[in-house]
Amino acid sequence: MIVAFVGTAGSGKTTLTAAFGRYLKENGHSVAYANLDTGVRKLPYRPDVDVRRDVTAWELMEEGYGPNGAIVESYDRLLPKVSAYLTEILKLEDERDYVLLDTPGQMETFLFHEFGVRLMENLPEPLTVYLFSPDILRKPEDFCFVRFFGLMIELRLGTTTVPAMSKVDTVERLEDYRKYLDDLDYLNSRLRLEPSMQGLLAHRMCSVLPELAPPTRILYVSARTGEGFDDLETLSYEHYCNCGDLT
Amino acid sequence: MIVAFVGTAGSGKTTLTAAFGRYLKENGHSVAYANLDTGVRKLPYRPDVDVRRDVTAWELMEEGYGPNGAIVESYDRLLPKVSAYLTEILKLEDERDYVLLDTPGQMETFLFHEFGVRLMENLPEPLTVYLFSPDILRKPEDFCFVRFFGLMIELRLGTTTVPAMSKVDTVERLEDYRKYLDDLDYLNSRLRLEPSMQGLLAHRMCSVLPELAPPTRILYVSARTGEGFDDLETLSYEHYCNCGDLT
Structure with a gap:
């Protein structure tokens, strides 16, 4: 099954990809990693697919692009190769239990650029994890x-999307966050004020x-402590099996 | 009055800021420019306020950051100075008819980082123009x-937001886009299929x-031909005067 981590720069996608991959392996699963970020320098995992073999943001900066222009241009150059990446990811999905997709550093590169949209639309039922930092x-x-925002990602990429708060180990009173995120009625009663x-x-x-979406479970994860990894694994499995909804 | 251009990298914020500023000046208005992008190299206008005096993304890359990390770090470093920038922008707003805000290259830097949110929340009734490319x-x-997405920006920044399609000069049949964007009933009838x-x-x-928002006029603008600038000027003026809604 394919799990894609999507989120803004700094939300912890890459660290979580590595840590969740390790967790899965420790639990007997075979795991492949795909790095889709042209702007990352070092990865804490060994990617099986890596877009940096074709282009990196910093080589474009040496050509004279600014950091933002370099990032956009790198995905313009990757776009003609999207089918090749799809083929590779599908092959990995055949061979392994999990393929983890570590998406571009800037979330909007993935959501707004045709490279991201075309890739996700053509993968079989990937689960998107929308990571946000507390x-x-x-x-x-x-x-x-x-x-x-979770719904917006679902709308744009056409994939089932589960919101996940990252870095929960850094939060003092997680229950305060959970009240607002898990209980829509409570949140609404506060918003009314x-x-x-x-x-x-x-x-x-x-x-x-x-009215817009079935009730979605929110995940609470930490790459440092492994908190919430069991929930994420269960949810991925349920999604893959179509065993039920994601509540 | 304050007009902020928000949009993804490549949507044409900087070019439009310059072109719309020129248009306003030609029509007898005094205009100030504020550049909030730490990652831009050259500007086609002369900024009255420029965040690059404090930090640039590329000097952080020389310190060893990757392009995404450098962008995030630059706004972390700007955050303690947000009040100083606010003071300067407010002073410009006193002196000039228009202050145009050219926001960070990557839209999510502005929407997700506290620097952007705090700046916008503390400005008096800025109008946000959400630029998207066809x-x-x-x-x-x-x-x-x-x-x-226009609504999401409004929700996040707490400012009135008007969606504007940029680069309309590059589009062959604008009416095909307008049918979907201007007429929600038509769009819905297509989505039903x-x-x-x-x-x-x-x-x-x-x-x-x-149910969520009053009917909003969509703008269609071109920095190259000046198309739609009269609409944008009218809308800014209406917003500033609170003369009516933005339909």
Whole structure:
């Protein structure tokens, strides 16, 4: 089965890919890794597929591109090779229990560039894990934003997407986050108290969320402690087997 | 009044900032420019405020960061200075008719990093223009994605946000795009025909859109030809005067 880690730069995709891969291997599974990030220098795992064999962001910077331009240009150059990457990933999926996809450092490169969209659309039922770091959650509206962002990824990539808070080992009171993320009614009752336009919009958006998507389990993971890896493994397996929904 | 251009790398923020600024000046307005992108090398306008005086992405790359890490780190270093930037931008807003904010190359840097969120939350009623390039629109679901993304930016930054398709001079049949973007009923009738899970989700999401936000006018702009600049000016003015809604 194929599991793709998607999230903003700094959300912990690469570290989690490596740590979850190790966990799976320790539990008797065969694992392959695909690195889709042209801008990463060192990887904490040995990739079976690596887009940097074709192009890296820093060689483009030597050609004169700025960092943002280099990243976009690198995926422009990868686009004609998307079928070759697909073939390789599909072959790995045949041979191994898990193929873990470590996506570009900047999430938008994957969501907005045709390379990411075409790759994901043509893979058989990949599970997308949308990683977000607890430090982007400062007020009730932010929790609504994150819940919706998972849906936006699903809409864009056409893949089942499960939101996962990363770095939970760095959080002091995880239960405070969980109240807002797991219990939409609670979040909505708090959003109702926000008098701003932003609060009003968040309240309206979170109120329609149950109409838009079946209830989704949120994962809480730590690459450092391995917390939540059992949940992620179970969820991947359920998704792969189509044994049920992801609640 | 303050107008912020937000969009993914390559959507044309910087070019549009320069071209729209020139247009405003030609029409008798005083204009200030603020560059918030630590990763840009050359600007086609002369910035009155420029975050690169404090830090640039490429000096961080010389310190050993990869391109993605350098971008994130540059905003970590800017964060303690957000109040100073706010003060400067507010002073410019007092002195000039327009302050144009050219935001980071990667949109997610602005949306997910506290620097962008804190800056926007503390500016008086800025108008955010969400720029997207026509090349990300390939199938009906993509139009739904873009419509929702405007709302996500509004939710995250707490600012009125108007979606604007950039580079319209490169598009052959603009009316085909406009049918999907301007007419939600038409878009929904097309989404109803999409049999995939993705189509179903898009249909559900676009169906609730009218409940979430008042009808929003979509802008169609070109930095090359100046198309749509009159609409953007009118809309900014209406927003500033609170003369009415943005339909």
